[in-house]
Amino acid sequence: MSGPPRGLVVDDNRISRQLLAGHLDVLGYETVLASDGDEAWDILEREGTSFDVVLLDRRMPRMDGMEVLARIKASPHLQTLPVIMQTAADSQQEIIDGIRAGAFYYLTKPVQPEVLLSVTAAAVEHHARFRQLRQGVHRQAAALxxxxxxxxxxxxxxxxxDLATALAxxxxxxxxHVIGLAELMMNAVEHGNLAITYEEKTDLLARRALDTELNTRLNHPDYRDREVTVAFERTPDRVVLTITDEGAGFDWRRYLEMDAKRVFDTHGRGIALAxxxxxxxxxxxxxxxxxxxTARVPRDSELGPNRDAGAAPLVSGAPASLPTHQGAEDPDRRRLVSVQTHLIHTQADLRASQQRLAAxxxxxxxxxxxxxxxxAVLDTLQQRHGLRVASHFETSSELGGDLFGLRGIDEHRFALWTVDFAGHGIAAALNTFRLHTMLDEFPEWMNYPGEYLSVLGVRLASLLATEQYATALYGVVDxxxxxxxxxxxxxxxxxxxNLRTGEVTAGDGSGVPLGIDSGILYETRELAFPPGHLVLLFSDALLECRLGDRTALGESGVRGLLSEAIARHGEGVLLEQVLAPFLDRVDRPLTDDLTALMCVRRPDGTD
Amino acid sequence: MQYNITTEGTATVLHLSEQLVDADRAAFDTVLSRVLSSRPPRVIVDFSGLHYMDSAGLGLLLTLRERARAAGAEVVLRNPTGAVRDMLQLARFDTLFSVVNA
Incomplete structure (x- = not known):
């Protein structure tokens, strides 16, 4: 094959498809896109042998991913084409089914770009090697x-x-046999004679330095005299190969089957594969x-076309099959059961680790x-200033990037704020912890909103990476x-x-987000806020999250919520009544963290 | 996000269409590499076809700003309309970028 590797990306979701293709672009691959199994199979039938890898979504309308995979594995021309399947997380049975059906690797959604890139590169390399090996087998066949x-x-x-292709x-x-044999030969050199550890190989592969390192060690005085010995013996019912290296040996038990710890590595499958x-x-x-x-020689009754001495061409023989309906004694079936058992153990390990993470x-x-x-602080503020304060804080994942607070300044003033870090999840949550410790650093500016945000901005700019920033509103009620x-x-x-008329006045939220540049000055703005009024601060989730009918509220929608709730419930209106029409209809889980802080000044100015 | 890249004189123009949201992060990153690979002195982001951008989209523009700065390129935001213009206005991006309407 010449030219860049070609990948076929099959996904019914347009965005996923383009995202995957974008990643392959980064590797310099040529990509062809298909939006369902039918289309993918048309392409594969027409030009399947021109591809080096297939990224296949498991669940699609019309022909699903499993059907496409089965057809690829049943086609003599395509059976070695590596297929990387993607499936929803937690669908263990799908992973087992896929491995049975011959998938090269499983990615769970959402796909991590680094994993995708390394797995795809590994798949393409495997495919290139298989091609070479099989061509080799064809050439060697007659003589041996x-x-x-x-x-x-x-x-x-x-x-x-070379020896692997000859002996196969x-x-x-x-x-x-050629695939497993080549893996065993390779292990004997790499991990045996040349003493490259599993961890070293992971690192060398990541640095694309494996070949160089192999050459260095092959010429090194410690290793250059070491040999691998292969003994071949044929009996009437089996062929036995004994491969011996001069290395220190290794803990082979870990590698006989897929190990949970290694299930997402791009190498280390050779022995399990063999x-x-x-x-x-x-x-x-x-x-x-x-x-x-050991390879068993089939009895005459089991003979397939490959045994047909010399007559049948090896390369275009029947597909290397994994029969599954030949009873419990069938070695293929036993292997499948073993792989399946191992996956169940893997699942248990993952579950235990998920439980720790959950805790x-x-x-x-x-x-x-x-x-x-x-x-207690809220209570004091409510008493002192004749307030009713309510809040809603809901994160879109376990942890959120929102923060809000109130603090007394003196007898007639208090501060309130909402902050929303870009993104959500753990990275954003860590920033809320950082910010929280910072809020008390500038007590002298607490009464001056513009200055307060300006100094906070300087502090955050020195801490946050480029794409991390925060939107914020800081106010002082007098x-x-x-x-x-x-x-x-x-x-x-x-x-x-206005709690009596329901009339809503909006302020101005514009300003450069915090943390982007230091030296940004924020201006102080002012709104009238007499008794008998409420102020509502909220994060953009309320504006942007999609409701059931796919529209988002936007600013006029939020104003509508507020005036309608006041019209219906009067001066005693509760925050939950304001938010109910949104919370009842919004798509879950939320796509962003939601914070709403409502502060009511009682009409008589006291409780 | 849909995009295409053209040139105008020595400037590279990135035309964005549909929407720019959190899900475009990886694709946008790739596009940036492509845009900056020719080391243009000026990058114009044309928003004529973009009808929606959320707060994550702002973050992507900040990444663009940082990477362009590192590559010695000036960034111009061109023809934002509707909700996109409102979002840029809310974040006062006119103080961070030059914004033009042509």
Missing amino acids: RQLQTGLFRFKSPRDGS AAMPDPQR QSISFDTLEYRGRGNQVVA DLAAARQMQHDLLPDP TQSDTLRYAAAASPAPLIA
Whole structure:
């Protein structure tokens, strides 16, 4: 193949499709897009052999991903084409089914770009190797079919790979054995003689430095005399290969099947692959520097076209099959059961780790709630200033990026604020913790909203990365002058409503978000806020979250909520009554954190 | 997000259409690399076809600003309309970028 690798991206969701294609673009791949299984299969039938990898969504209308996968694996021309499936998280059964059906890898949604890129690169590399190996098998086939016993030695990975293709040709099902054999030869050199550890290999692959390192070690005095010995022995009912290296051995038990810890690594599958696909038994001996692989010779009644000595061309033979209906004694079936059992263990490990994570998140969530105003402080403020304060704080994931608060300044003034960090989840939540410790650093500016936001902005700009910023509104209510003086940093406008008439006045929320540049000065604005009025501060989730009919409220919608709630419930209107029409209809889970803070000045100015 | 890239004199023009939201993060990042790869002295982001941008979209523009600055390019925001213009106005992006209507 010449030119860049080609990937076929199959997903019924336009945005996912383009996102995936965008990632492959980064790798310099050529991509072809298909929006469902039918379209994908049309393309594969027409030009399937031109692709190096398929990214396939599991759930699609018309022909679903499993059907496409099954057709690919049943097609002699396409069966080695690696297929990376994507599925919703937590669909363990789908993963088991997919592995049975021959998927190269499973990605769970939402797909992490780094994982996608490394898995795709690994798949394309595998495919290129398989192509080479299989062409090799074809060339070697005729000569070696009569081999009875033999002893072979080699040093380099290239010689190992050549020997693998040669010996596979002498085995009962060359197409099936060559892959596992090549993996075992490679392991004997890399991890045996050249003593590259699993962790080192992970690192070398990530740095694209594996080949260089292999060459260095092949020439190094410590390693250059080491050889791998391969003994081949044919009996009437089986072929036995014994591969011995001169390394220190390794803890092979970890690698015989997929290990939960390694399930998302891009290498380390060789031994499990050899075990589950290529051989009937695989046995490590001693300290792990010797492995015995056995392939059963089918009885005459089981013979497939590949056994047909010399006559049938090996490359276009019947698909390497994984029969599943031949009873409990069938070794293929046993291997499938073993893979399945292992996945169940993996699932248990994942569940345990999820539980730990859930406990940590619950603790963090509690800490975040502790940042919100203390009920005792609220009570004092309500008494002193003749207020009724209510809030709604709802995060879109376990932790949120919103924060609000109130603080007394003196007998007739108090401050209130809402802050919304860009994004949500843990990164945004950590910023709320940082900010909370900062809020008390400038007591001298508390009474001056513009200045307060300006100094806060300087502090945040020195701490936050580029895409992290916060929108904020900071206000001071003065019950003597009946005003709300405030400053804003790209916040939704504060709303003041007359509790008698329902008339709503909006302030101005515009301002550069906090944390982008230091040295931004914020202006102090003012709204009248006499008794018998309320002020509503809120995060943009209230403006932007989609309701059931796909529209969002926008500013006029929020003003409408407020005036309608006052018209219906009068002066005693509650925040939950204001928000009910939104909370009842909004799509869950929320797409952003929601904060609303309502502060009512009682009509008589006291309780 | 849909986009296409053209040139006007020495400037590279990134035409954005549909919407710019959190889900476009990865794609936008790729687009930026492409836009800046020719090291243009000036990058014009044309919003004529963009009808919606949320607060995450603002963050993406900040990334653009930072990366353009590092690459020595000036950024101009052109022809924002409707909700996009309102969002830029809310965040006073006219103080961070030059905003023009042509």
